[in-house]
Amino acid sequence: QVQLVESGGGLVQAGGSLRLSCAASGRTGSWYTMGWFRQPPGKGREFVAAITWIRSTYYADSVKGRFTISRDGAKNTAYLKMNSLKVRDPAVYYCAVGPAMRNTSYADEYKYWGQGTQVTVSS
Numbered sequence: 001q002v003q004l005v006e007s008g009g010g011l012v013q014a015g016g017s018l019r020l021s022c023a024a025s026g027r028t029g030s031w032y033t034m035g036w037f038r039q040p041p042g043k044g045r046e047f048v049a050a051i052t053w054i055r056s057t058y059y060a061d062s063v064k065g066r067f068t069i070s071r072d073g074a075k076n077t078a079y080l081k082m083n084s085l086k087v088r089d090p091a092v093y094y095c096a097v098g099p100a101m102r103n104t105s106y107a108d109e110y111k112y113w114g115q116g117t118q119v120t121v122s123s
Helices: none
Strands: 001-007 010-013 019-027 033-039 046-052 057-058 069-074 077-082 091-098 115-122
Touching: 001 046, 001 091, 019 033, 019 091, 019 115, 033 069, 033 115, 046 077, 057 069, 077 091
Parallel strands: 010 115
Antiparallel strands: 001 019, 019 077, 033 046, 033 091, 046 057, 069 077, 091 115
8 A cells, every 4th residue: 555666876986975765655644654774785674764754853873964864745755865975885775664663773663665776885
């Protein structure tokens, strides 16, 4: 019932910026929390950032001060603005949607996932 499509990934030099988008379709009115996760090559999935419908935001320590999560309710789209990208940041980035939750960093709490978009950082 809910489909999430990420876009905006690509190749960028270290220190550069990208903005990822997550377009939602279906019955999006029932979800409360949207999160961004990433999976580096050969590693597990890790939390990046999250935002709720009351506009509370949460960030992993590794991206605080560099990444910004936001949403556009009229377009049913969420964004992840990534500044000062580092060599450690390359990964497949996924957006996900879930209900209200106590800890937005737990991937198992999310119900719907996008297909992911690749971010590559060159040195």
